[in-house]
Structures are given as structure tokens and as C-alpha cells.
Amino acid sequence: MMNDCLKIPRVNRLSCFERFIQINCVECEIKMVKAQLYIYAKSFNGFPQPEDLVLVEEELPALKDGEYLAEAVYLSVDPYMRGYAGALKIGVPFIGGQVALIRESKNPKFPVGKYCTGSFGWRTHTIANGVPQQSDRLKMDQYVLPDFKGLPPSLGLGVLGMPGNTAYFGFLDICKPKPEETVVITGAAGAVGSHVGQIAKLKGCKVIGIAGSDDKGKWLTNELNFDHFINYKTQNVKKALREIAPKGVDCYFDNVGGEISTTIINQMNLFGRISVCGAISGYNETRPTAGVVQGSMALKQLKMEGFIVTRWQDRWFEGIDQNLKWIQEGKIKYRETVTDGFENMFQAFTDMLKGVNYGKAIVRVKTLVK
Amino acid sequence: MMNDCLKIPRVNRLSCFERFIQINCVECEIKMVKAQLYIYAKSFNGFPQPEDLVLVEEELPALKDGEYLAEAVYLSVDPYMRGYAGALKIGVPFIGGQVALIRESKNPKFPVGKYCTGSFGWRTHTIANGVPQQSDRLKMDQYVLPDFKGLPPSLGLGVLGMPGNTAYFGFLDICKPKPEETVVITGAAGAVGSHVGQIAKLKGCKVIGIAGSDDKGKWLTNELNFDHFINYKTQNVKKALREIAPKGVDCYFDNVGGEISTTIINQMNLFGRISVCGAISGYNETRPTAGVVQGSMALKQLKMEGFIVTRWQDRWFEGIDQNLKWIQEGKIKYRETVTDGFENMFQAFTDMLKGVNYGKAIVRVKTLVK
Numbered sequence: 093m094m095n096d097c098l099k100i101p102r103v104n105r106l107s108c109f110e111r112f113i114q115i116n117c118v119e120c121e122i123k124m125v126k127a128q129l130y131i132y133a134k135s136f137n138g139f140p141q142p143e144d145l146v147l148v149e150e151e152l153p154a155l156k157d158g159e160y161l162a163e164a165v166y167l168s169v170d171p172y173m174r175g176y177a178g179a180l181k182i183g184v185p186f187i188g189g190q191v192a193l194i195r196e197s198k199n200p201k202f203p204v205g206k207y208c209t210g211s212f213g214w215r216t217h218t219i220a221n222g223v224p225q226q227s228d229r230l231k232m233d234q235y236v237l238p239d240f241k242g243l244p245p246s247l248g249l250g251v252l253g254m255p256g257n258t259a260y261f262g263f264l265d266i267c268k269p270k271p272e273e274t275v276v277i278t279g280a281a282g283a284v285g286s287h288v289g290q291i292a293k294l295k296g297c298k299v300i301g302i303a304g305s306d307d308k309g310k311w312l313t314n315e316l317n318f319d320h321f322i323n324y325k326t327q328n329v330k331k332a333l334r335e336i337a338p339k340g341v342d343c344y345f346d347n348v349g350g351e352i353s354t355t356i357i358n359q360m361n362l363f364g365r366i367s368v369c370g371a372i373s374g375y376n377e378t379r380p381t382a383g384v385v386q387g388s389m390a391l392k393q394l395k396m397e398g399f400i401v402t403r404w405q406d407r408w409f410e411g412i413d414q415n416l417k418w419i420q421e422g423k424i425k426y427r428e429t430v431t432d433g434f435e436n437m438f439q440a441f442t443d444m445l446k447g448v449n450y451g452k453a454i455v456r457v458k459t460l461v462k
Numbered sequence: 463m464m465n466d467c468l469k470i471p472r473v474n475r476l477s478c479f480e481r482f483i484q485i486n487c488v489e490c491e492i493k494m495v496k497a498q499l500y501i502y503a504k505s506f507n508g509f510p511q512p513e514d515l516v517l518v519e520e521e522l523p524a525l526k527d528g529e530y531l532a533e534a535v536y537l538s539v540d541p542y543m544r545g546y547a548g549a550l551k552i553g554v555p556f557i558g559g560q561v562a563l564i565r566e567s568k569n570p571k572f573p574v575g576k577y578c579t580g581s582f583g584w585r586t587h588t589i590a591n592g593v594p595q596q597s598d599r600l601k602m603d604q605y606v607l608p609d610f611k612g613l614p615p616s617l618g619l620g621v622l623g624m625p626g627n628t629a630y631f632g633f634l635d636i637c638k639p640k641p642e643e644t645v646v647i648t649g650a651a652g653a654v655g656s657h658v659g660q661i662a663k664l665k666g667c668k669v670i671g672i673a674g675s676d677d678k679g680k681w682l683t684n685e686l687n688f689d690h691f692i693n694y695k696t697q698n699v700k701k702a703l704r705e706i707a708p709k710g711v712d713c714y715f716d717n718v719g720g721e722i723s724t725t726i727i728n729q730m731n732l733f734g735r736i737s738v739c740g741a742i743s744g745y746n747e748t749r750p751t752a753g754v755v756q757g758s759m760a761l762k763q764l765k766m767e768g769f770i771v772t773r774w775q776d777r778w779f780e781g782i783d784q785n786l787k788w789i790q791e792g793k794i795k796y797r798e799t800v801t802d803g804f805e806n807m808f809q810a811f812t813d814m815l816k817g818v819n820y821g822k823a824i825v826r827v828k829t830l831v832k
Contacts, residue, residue: 385719385755393769393770393773394766395765395766395767396764396765396766397763397765403763
């Protein structure tokens with residue numbers, strides 16, 4: 093059985109940006125869907141360059157049994173994409189999660205008209221079958237978004253999705269915070285950091301956020317009730333932390349790695365807990381800077397554990413349910429930084445890497461959003 | 463009640479090395495014991511210098527109820543002493559454990575003629591009462607040595623004492639090694655490292671030791687049955703490790719920290735376990751070198767936990783019993799590097815820091831050993 097028209101080449105480099113197109117091949121009369129997608133064309137060397145990702149188009153075959161066609165509505169740009177790029181092969185579609193509308197379906201678990209989420213990569217249209225296709229390390233399940241009780245589906249990429257669960261499990265399970273303890277968070281104004289800080293407040297902790305602009309600091313302290321803010325670009329973190337936390341730090345949620353992390357770890361208390369979520373400070377470095385942590389780790393019997401949120405796949409909806417409940421109760425606030433247009437994926441990605449975003453950075457595929 | 467003679471000054475700088483002296487003050491007729499001890503006179507700045515520690519003598523008062531007089535037979539020199547020095551106040555006796563003979567006693571738990579161990583510091587004679595006197599962080603219990611089944615009491619400072627329990631608990635409890643897994647150990651020819659590797663072999667692991675001389679490597683592979691050895695001074699650790707462990711590293715017992723640790727951690731497998739025992743590579747650095755580990759930690763979901771062996775104080779004799787059993791069964795071998803003479807403490811200490819020793823480095827107080 094022939095599923096697609098072989099007379100039109102599968103992959104054509106786009107000379108200019110084109111929108112979603114459904115065409116009928118006059119010769120063979122098979123309905124075809126054209127997907128636009130970004131190919132990882134050149135290894136990132138230091139900070140990503142526009143030519144590293146190339147936008148191409150691809151004709152999708154007809155659906156087989158068990159498959160469905162997902163059309164991207166919101167796409168995610170996350171720090172991990174830079175971190176993982178080193179493990180990607182050249183020529184593969186670039187990685188990432190999206191919230192997509194199910195347009196066609198031969199899979200009863202993914203009905204037409206529903207929003208779903210999956211690690212489909214940077215592409216407008218995807219044929220999926222419910223089984224993760226990306227890197228083994230991610231193994232992010234595809235699922236129809238649960239009932240968000242009136243909250244927007246884009247949150248499936250943020251506070252009610254991967255970053256929300258990263259905060260929920262990565263902080264609570266690894267740091268095991270106790271009331272009155274002092275918690276430090278780097279990348280505090282990002283999707284995960286801003287969420288971790290609010291959970292830490294709910295648990296009765298003293299919360300110190302570290303980020304790179306005073307405006308972010310105002311958001312954290314005025315709106316999210318963080319107790320303190322340190323601007324690592326203008327302040328001496330070592331000194332500021334000593335003043336704000338004279339009794340030392342008990343939990344450290346580490347999004348950045350590098351020298352700032354070493355400084356914080358050196359001010360931790362005996363039996364402190366460190367959750368290593370990411371290392372964005374080093375992702376774009378060709379040669380990482382100083383940061384020997386083992387001295388403090390041993391002397392203070394610290395625990396450090398790196399994690400990928402998918403290890404809690406079996407408790408996934410527990411995380412989403414709890415975060416949703418907290419939002420409905422007004423206990424957790426969220427913020428999204430939205431870039432419009434699939435053609436602006438790269439810009440949104442590098443803005444996020446530079447820390448332009450507050451909360452979750454996402455891309456909205458304009459034409460599909462009412 | 464006057465316990466000591468006030469007519470002789472308590473602390474006199476020694477102009478030359480003198481041996482243990484018991485004198486009777488003719489005027490007040492109270493028997494006195496003179497202790498020799500090393501005072502931490504100047505902060506270590508980089509590698510320890512002879513003038514940083516000053517040998518003095520002190521007259522000890524008569525025993526009160528609950529006290530006993532311990533005379534050093536073997537003294538320990540350990541890497542942690544350099545690591546902890548930064549937290550010491552100037553003017554205090556320098557820290558360290560010893561195996562001592564109980565000479566007098568008003569404490570029924572510490573009978574005369576028995577060997578005991580305690581963190582008495584670098585001193586020939588100590589009045590103790592069974593309660594730890596040193597830094598809160600150490601809190602090393604004093605106890606009469608258990609029956610070593612004919613093995614020498616010096617092992618109470620090594621394989622049947624703190625380093626032995628460091629290997630036993632710090633490796634098994636934190637790394638939780640499984641058969642067939644690959645275990646890397648830095649500082650592999652030291653007291654702890656050489657022991658950890660043998661335990662790892664007992665658990666069915668593939669064991670790779672890293673140390674700084676080929677002669678040490680021969681000892682590890684020929685006598686202790688380590689599977690592989692890497693000389694970090696002459697080999698490219700990154701390349702050598704990739705060849706020896708092409709499937710990656712599962713457990714890393716880290717004695718050194720710094721750049722070598724980063725190299726190893728970057729070659730670990732998903733869900734690897736790292737036990738941070740020490741960071742000797744950094745102890746003598748005024749400015750630590752590169753070593754950002756968080757990227758690998760997060761990506762591979764690694765666990766890192768620093769520890770001080772005293773956290774297993776309540777299971778202490780379980781460790782000693784097991785190690786003793788292994789030695790008796792010929793499954794664990796030990797080696798001691800012995801320096802003679804209390805006056806050579808500093809030399810033994812700095813030799814150990816330079817890695818001259820094989821296995822446990824101790825100092826024997828000559829006059830007391832038969």
C-alpha cells in the first residue's frame with residue numbers, strides 16, 4: 093500500500109517561510125500534509141548561531157493505524173535543549189516539547205480536536221503513535237492534556253507540564269525541605285526556579301532567589317513572596333549571601349552550575365541538600381570556569397543529585413494535579429514569555445538562553461491560536 | 463583540692479626534642495606528667511610549612527574521677543587534617559587520632575594496660591574522660607580497641623579504624639555497588655582507596671584505581687587484584703578511562719576532587735553514584751582549578767554525597783568486625799607506611815600529603831613499641 097506521493101521530493105529546503113499547507117497531488121490524488129521543521133544542521137560551538145538550525149519542509153505520509161496527526165500550537169524553548177544538543181546527531185530534527193492540536197487520528201487515545209503534548213521536536217506537524225520517539229534520555233510520554241479547569245493549554249509546557257513537575261519533584265524529592273530552612277535557587281526567575289521558590293515558601297522555608305536583573309528580583313520578591321533576591325550581575329554573591337543567610341544554606345536548587353554554585357555550596361550547612369537541575373552557566377562555554385565543589389561536599393556531608401524529571405513519569409499527574417490545585421488556590425503564580433511565530437523559534441531559544449524570559453518561555457504558532 | 467603544681471609554668475617551648483618525663487615536684491610532691499604536643503601556630507597557606515606547627519610541652523594535672531591518662535603509641539596522619547585545618551583556631555593542639563596505651567585510670571571503661579583510640583591530637587600524653595574533645599564535626603568516639611584477633615593495634619588507625627570504616631560505609635552505603643558494575647577510585651593507593659577497591663572486588667565489580675606512580679599501580683593490580691590502574695601523572699586520564707571502561711563508569715569513590723574528578727564524572731553512566739570522601743587535590747591550592755560537575759550530574763542523574771565517617775558512629779563496630787573478618791579470610795589486604803618518632807610527625811604528614819605512602823600512614827612513638 094502506497095501511503096504518500098513519491099513524485100514530490102520528501103524534503104525541500106525552504107527559501108522563505110511558508111505556512112501549513114495541505115495539498116492534493118493531482119497525479120496520484122493522495123492528500124498530503126507539509127510539515128515545517130528545524131534540522132540540527134551544525135553542532136553548536138559556544139552560543140548557538142542561526143545557521144546551526146535549518147528550517148526545511150517535509151511531506152507527511154497518510155496515517156497508519158495507531159497514528160495521529162498533531163499540529164503544533166505552542167512550542168517550548170528550554171535550557172535543556174542547549175545542554176542535550178551535544179548528544180544529538182547532525183541532521184536530526186531539533187528536540188523539544190509542544191502542545192499540539194490533534195487534527196486527524198487513527199488512535200482512540202488521541203481523539204481529533206483535543207490538545208496533546210509530546211516531545212515532537214521543533215516542527216509544525218507530527219505523525220505520532222503515542223510512543224516517545226526522541227532521545228532515550230528524555231523518554232517524555234505523549235498524552236492528551238488533562239482538564240486544566242479553564243487555565244490555558246499552553247501551561248502544559250510550563251507550570252502544568254515538564255517545568256512544573258521538574259520543580260515539584262526535583263525540589264521536594266531531592267531537597268526534602270523542612271520548615272524554617274534556608275533555600276537558595278539560581279535561575280530563580282525561570283520557569284522552574286520561580287516555581288521552586290513558591291513551593292519552598294509553601295513549605296515554610298526562607299527563600300533566596302538569584303537571577304540577573306533587578307526587575308526579575310522585583311517580580312520574585314513583590315509578587316512571588318521570595319524573601320530575598322541577589323542580582324549576580326551587580327552584586328557579590330558570596331558577600332550578599334553571607335549577610336542574608338548568616339546561619340548558612342540548607343537546600344540549594346541548582347539551575348546554573350559553575351562558580352556561583354561553588355560559592356553557594358561553600359556556604360551550606362552540615363547535611364545540606366543540593367538538587368542539580370541544570371548547568372546553564374556552562375552550556376555555552378567551550379571551556380568551563382572554576383568550580384570545585386567536593387571539598388565542601390565532603391566536609392559538610394552534602395548530598396547532590398542530578399535529575400531528569402522523567403524519572404517521575406509514573407507520578408506525572410500527581411505533580412500536575414498538585415500544581416493545578418495550588419494555582420487555583422492562588423498559592424502558585426506563573427508567568428509565560430511568549431514569542432509569536434514558528435519562524436521565530438531560534439530567536440525565542442537564544443533569548444531564553446540569554447535569560448530574557450520571566451517564567452516559562454514558549455513559542456505560539458500564530459495562525460492556530462484564536 | 464590542688465591537682466597540679468603551679469610553680470612550674472604549664473607550657474614551655476621545647477628547645478630540643480625531649481622524651482616522655484614523669485617528674486615529682488619536690489616542693490609540693492605532686493606527681494606530674496609532661497606531654498609533648500604540636501600547636502597549630504600559623505594558618506596553612508598552600509602546602510604546610512614546618513613553622514606552621516610548633517612542638518611544645520605541657521604538664522598534665524593529676525587525674526580526676528572519670529579521667530584516664532593515655533600515652534600515644536601510634537599516631538595517625540590523614541588527608542582530612544589538611545582539609546580541616548582551615549576551620550581550626552590558631553593556638554589549639556593540632557588534630558588527629560591515635561592508638562594509645564592507658565597508663566593511669568579513674569574510669570572503669572578505660573582500664574590501665576589496654577590500648578584505646580581517640581582523637582587526642584598530635585600529643586604524646588592525654589588526659590581524657592571518654593567524651594570527644596575535638597572539633598564538633600569529628601566527634602570521634604574514644605574506645606578501648608576491640609579484640610583484633612592477633613593483628614597489631616596500629617590497625618586501629620587504619621583498616622580496623624577510621625579509614626577502614628570510611629571505606630566500608632562510605633563506599634557501600636553511598637555507592638551501593640552492584641555486581642558487574644565499573645567502579646573508579648582516586649587516591650587508590652591510600653588507606654581508604656586501597657580498601658574500597660578490595661571491597662568493590664568482593665562485590666563483583668570491575669575496579670579501576672587511579673594514583674600517581676606505576677609502583678603503586680603494581681601493588682593495586684598485582685597484590686590487591688584491581689582490574690586496571692591509571693597513572694594520572696603520566697597518562698591522559700580521559701583517554702585511558704575511555705579505553706578501559708568503554709561502557710562508562712557506574713560508581714566513583716572520590717578522594718581527590720578537582721579536574722580528575724570532572725573527567726571521571728563526565729564518563730559516568732545514567733544513575734551513577736559518586737561518594738565524595740575527600741578533595742585532597744584542592745586542599746593545598748590557594749585557588750582551585752577547573753571542575754564544573756553539574757552538567758554531567760544533571761544529564762546523567764548522578765548522585766553525589768559527601769560524608770564524614772562519624773555519621774555511622776552507631777554502626778562503628780559492625781564495620782570493624784566485617785573488615786577484621788575479611789582480613790582473617792585473606793580477602794582484604796592492608797599496608798601501613800610507618801614513620802618513627804613523634805618528632806617526625808610533620809614529615810610524616812607532609813609525605814602523606816605528597817602521596818609518598820602506600821595504604822595507611824602512621825607515626826610510631828619509638829620508645830613505647832616493643
